[in-house]
Amino acid sequence: MQVNLKIWRQSGPDSPGAFHNYEVPNASPDMSFLELMDVLNEDLQTKGEEPIAFDHDCREGICGSCAMMINGRAHGPETGTTTCQLHMRKFADGAHITVEPWRAGAFPVIRDLCVDRSAFDRIIESGGYITAPTGTAPDANLILVPKEVADSAMDAAACIGCGACVAACPNSAAQLFTAAKLSHLNLLPQGQPERYKRTVSMVNEMERWFGSCTNHGECSAACPKEISLDFIAMMNRDYVKAQFKQRRFASQT
Amino acid sequence: MSQINLDSKIPSGPIEDKWTNHKFDVKLVNPSNRRKFSIVVVGSGLAGASAAASLGEMGYHVQMLTYHDSPRRAHSIAAQGGINGAKNYRNDGDSVHRLFYDTIKGGDYRSREANVHRLAEVSVNIIDQCVAQGVPFAREYGGLLDNRSFGGAQVSRTFYARGQTGQQLLLGAYQALSHQIHLGNVELFHRTEMLDLVTHEGRAVGVVARNLITGAVQSFSGHAVVLATGGYGNVFYLSTNAMNSNASATWRAHRKGALFANPCFTQIHPTCIPAGDEFQSKLTLMSESLRNDGRIWVPTEFGDERSAASIPESERDYYLERRYPAFGNLVPRDVASRASKREVDSGRGVGPLKNGVYLDFAASIDRLGEETVKERYGNLFQMYERITGEDPYKTPMRIYPAVHYTMGGLWVDYNLMSNVPGLYVLGEANFSDHGANRLGASALMQGLSDGYFVLPATIGDYLAPQLGNSALGTDEPVFVEAQSQVQERVKSLLAIKGSRSVDWFHRELGKIVWDNCGMARSKEGLEKALVEIPTLRQEFYNDVNIMGHEETINQSLEKAGRVADFLEFGELMCRDALDREESCGGHFRVEHQTEEGEALRDDDQFAHVSAYEYTGDTAQPVLHTEKLEFESVAFAQRSYK
Numbered sequence: 097m098q099v100n101l102k103i104w105r106q107s108g109p110d111s112p113g114a115f116h117n118y119e120v121p122n123a124s125p126d127m128s129f130l131e132l133m134d135v136l137n138e139d140l141q142t143k144g145e146e147p148i149a150f151d152h153d154c155r156e157g158i159c160g161s162c163a164m165m166i167n168g169r170a171h172g173p174e175t176g177t178t179t180c181q182l183h184m185r186k187f188a189d190g191a192h193i194t195v196e197p198w199r200a201g202a203f204p205v206i207r208d209l210c211v212d213r214s215a216f217d218r219i220i221e222s223g224g225y226i227t228a229p230t231g232t233a234p235d236a237n238l239i240l241v242p243k244e245v246a247d248s249a250m251d252a253a254a255c256i257g258c259g260a261c262v263a264a265c266p267n268s269a270a271q272l273f274t275a276a277k278l279s280h281l282n283l284l285p286q287g288q289p290e291r292y293k294r295t296v297s298m299v300n301e302m303e304r305w306f307g308s309c310t311n312h313g314e315c316s317a318a319c320p321k322e323i324s325l326d327f328i329a330m331m332n333r334d335y336v337k338a339q340f341k342q343r344r345f346a347s348q349t
Numbered sequence: 350m351s352q353i354n355l356d357s358k359i360p361s362g363p364i365e366d367k368w369t370n371h372k373f374d375v376k377l378v379n380p381s382n383r384r385k386f387s388i389v390v391v392g393s394g395l396a397g398a399s400a401a402a403s404l405g406e407m408g409y410h411v412q413m414l415t416y417h418d419s420p421r422r423a424h425s426i427a428a429q430g431g432i433n434g435a436k437n438y439r440n441d442g443d444s445v446h447r448l449f450y451d452t453i454k455g456g457d458y459r460s461r462e463a464n465v466h467r468l469a470e471v472s473v474n475i476i477d478q479c480v481a482q483g484v485p486f487a488r489e490y491g492g493l494l495d496n497r498s499f500g501g502a503q504v505s506r507t508f509y510a511r512g513q514t515g516q517q518l519l520l521g522a523y524q525a526l527s528h529q530i531h532l533g534n535v536e537l538f539h540r541t542e543m544l545d546l547v548t549h550e551g552r553a554v555g556v557v558a559r560n561l562i563t564g565a566v567q568s569f570s571g572h573a574v575v576l577a578t579g580g581y582g583n584v585f586y587l588s589t590n591a592m593n594s595n596a597s598a599t600w601r602a603h604r605k606g607a608l609f610a611n612p613c614f615t616q617i618h619p620t621c622i623p624a625g626d627e628f629q630s631k632l633t634l635m636s637e638s639l640r641n642d643g644r645i646w647v648p649t650e651f652g653d654e655r656s657a658a659s660i661p662e663s664e665r666d667y668y669l670e671r672r673y674p675a676f677g678n679l680v681p682r683d684v685a686s687r688a689s690k691r692e693v694d695s696g697r698g699v700g701p702l703k704n705g706v707y708l709d710f711a712a713s714i715d716r717l718g719e720e721t722v723k724e725r726y727g728n729l730f731q732m733y734e735r736i737t738g739e740d741p742y743k744t745p746m747r748i749y750p751a752v753h754y755t756m757g758g759l760w761v762d763y764n765l766m767s768n769v770p771g772l773y774v775l776g777e778a779n780f781s782d783h784g785a786n787r788l789g790a791s792a793l794m795q796g797l798s799d800g801y802f803v804l805p806a807t808i809g810d811y812l813a814p815q816l817g818n819s820a821l822g823t824d825e826p827v828f829v830e831a832q833s834q835v836q837e838r839v840k841s842l843l844a845i846k847g848s849r850s851v852d853w854f855h856r857e858l859g860k861i862v863w864d865n866c867g868m869a870r871s872k873e874g875l876e877k878a879l880v881e882i883p884t885l886r887q888e889f890y891n892d893v894n895i896m897g898h899e900e901t902i903n904q905s906l907e908k909a910g911r912v913a914d915f916l917e918f919g920e921l922m923c924r925d926a927l928d929r930e931e932s933c934g935g936h937f938r939v940e941h942q943t944e945e946g947e948a949l950r951d952d953d954q955f956a957h958v959s960a961y962e963y964t965g966d967t968a969q970p971v972l973h974t975e976k977l978e979f980e981s982v983a984f985a986q987r988s989y990k
Binding site: 140183280 | 402406427478480493531562592731901
């Protein structure tokens with residue numbers, strides 16, 4: 097199959113960028129979108145042009161490295177799918193495809209399709225953990241976690257930190273990412289002691305970098321792991337509770 | 350030649366007491382003195398992240414380098430199935446000793462007994478630690494932890510978080526690491542790739558790394574250096590490793606004096622999606638856990654063209670169940686892989702390219718219902734469908750073995766220190782625990798064992814006597830010189846301006862090593878590879894073309910350095926495979942097999958670790974051996990019948 101690509105090229109963080117048009121005449125329907133980019137890059141190098149920089153690593157949809165706006169949608173047209181797991185059989189022969197980096201103030205472009213997502217790391221560092229220094233843990237089965245709770249925590253923990261939620265949001269908000277981590281930890285019994293402190297720290301850090309949520313729901317629709325909007329509601333509830341919760345008495349329900 | 354004494358430093362005493370006694374015998378650094386020591390950790394996977402977090406918690410100052418944009422992306426994240434822990438929560442006869450025994454046997458008696466026993470002991474602490482951190486392991490309705498079985502074991506000791514166990518364990522370690530970064534105990538350098546090890550008076554004192562965004566070459570100095578940089582599976586080009594996984598950190602350390610042990614021990618995972626076309630950039634693994642509920646078969650007829658559904662039960666050969674009734678579909682990986690190869694080579698392969706075997710869930714769906722199967726493996730089925738366009742609830746999966754893990758790595762002693770004082774090597778990057786074949790769900794266990802529990806207990810022994818010495822300044826001549834060598838190397842790669850892409854060379858190397866040093870190896874093939882690899886390497890230095898320049902993100906340049914190192918490493922791997930005139934675990938020499946086609950070990954000649962010293966000429970490495978003593982487990986022919 098043949099495809100026509102319009103791709104954002106930008107040589108550095110401070111350089112102006114522009115769209116460039118490319119054609120891949122020999123694509124195969126069974127190749128992944130990133131393999132299409134590989135073919136294009138080999139071709140560019142043969143012609144003496146610089147290849148297009150893009151982040152990628154596991155190509156199994158779990159590391160969260162790949163990040164492309166494809167025809168205006170984060171990770172492209174398939175729901176619940178990362179760019180690396182998107183296959184060309186989902187496009188028509190002769191298709192015109194526009195490829196851009198994530199667009200968000202907190203994710204500056206560093207080259208072509210690569211952006212800097214360090215702001216996500218800052219949110220986790222501010223409180224996205226349970227303090228449990230190595231060696232201090234009791235026997236694993238002393239902590240009972242109802243199956244339903246473990247399942248919900250896992251639903252939230254499935255977040256791969258790719259940033260599609262931010263890229264898809266008209267406000268570049270990171271509510272879904274932050275809520276996913278908060279809900280994973282706040283739902284579990286082990287996460288209770290730091291629950292409100294964690295919520296306030298992470299929400300405040302998030303707001304330093306990202307826009308505000310106005311409940312569009314684009315984040316969840318774009319999420320390759322289909323993380324539910326319910327977690328944002330849970331985060332908002334915990335954030336409100338944290339404002340008046342007397343933490344010294346938090347063990348009294 | 351330098352005198353190298355391969356002292357494994359295995360503590361004396363009964364095997365059950367070695368680790369406990371050793372922890373008492375090693376020197377310690379007082380908590381208030383720890384902040385005076387600086388440690389460079391390279392790699393942020395399970396081993397690196399857990400080590401950096403734990404060392405930070407203890408009070409050491411840690412510099413963490415990762416080439417990823419975030420530590421959370423390291424390839425440990427892709428491990429699907431689970432992590433072993435000898436908890437005996439199933440009451441099915443498990444124990445530390447049984448996990449130890451299974452691992453020694455699974456590794457085909459080529460691992461170091463004392464290290465493996467320690468791994469089994471520590472496995473129970475890992476599960477406790479991860480649960481305390483909030484890893485959402487699968488639970489029973491009563492709230493207790495659930496388990497599943499994995500290959501090479503007759504007990505259920507594998508803990509899991511859906512099909513994303515590696516992800517959840519890595520996020521646990523990453524979160525603990527993030528906490529330490531927040532507290533200032535760990536300094537994070539992301540998108541920073543180690544390109545050389547720096548030694549001074551024979552000790553490891555730091556590394557030189559390149560900032561992948563700006564291209565700046567920088568030095569990092571510490572009292573000790575910890576490499577947790579993963580395995581070398583990508584030497585095969587097509588593997589289940591991530592695209593960026595590489596052996597440059599360990600290879601560069603090898604060139605600076607660290608011995609490389611058992612490079613020919615590579616693991617071919619039996620359940621991967623077969624290769625499709627020439628554009629294929631990597632292979633995708635389907636978790637071993639699928640073998641709990643999936644049955645592997647091929648048609649009994651050669652060249653059967655019918656679809657799976659139209660082949661009646663009587664014309665299917667469930668060859669693993671037939672040949673290995675005791676373990677059935679859950680035989681260890683090397684055994685399962687070779688069995689698949691045998692079926693495909695004999696002409697009974699399935700799929701358009703006849704390069705796979707079926708992994709069939711129909712019986713389990715009948716027995717358990719689609720919902721239960723979906724709950725256990727839903728995300729794996731979904732991944733399979735995306736890649737192949739086929740629905741595994743309706744038609745059986747097609748699978749074939751692929752390179753997955755490498756048991757060889759830098760030689761380390763019981764303290765996980767290489768022969769270069771001050772250089773520690775953790776996780777897949779070292780060689781010690783898995784022998785010639787790793788059991789499923791044991792890689793995560795080893796990474797976390799090394800990082801959370803072993804290194805924090807042993808590193809003090811090296812650091813304590815250095816109290817009062819400050820780390821070498823990065824303006825010292827050794828760093829300046831190493832830095833300028835790295836810069837020159839980068840410039841010389843860019844200056845070649847030949848006609849072929851880096852990927853072309855990588856693919857060619859991959860073909861050579863897969864054909865000659867893959868699932869079956871012969872003297873003839875290996876000798877051929879040893880001629881072809883140096884020729885290809887020479888061609889690389891004459892004809893590779895890297896576009897762009899060095900002061901920016903340049904992914905071809907990054908890859909070129911890694912492929913250049915693979916072109917040297919691949920030669921050592923083949924040389925080791927040629928030298929090891931026996932078959933064991935993942936190393937199968939066609940000349941050495943039983944009448945039934947099983948691996949035939951030679952314990953008299955080869956019950957040793959082969960550790961190679963770099964001499965400046967890749968064709969002339971010096972072989973050192975460490976004899977493997979088995980005091981607690983007697984040698985036996987592995988049998989899974």
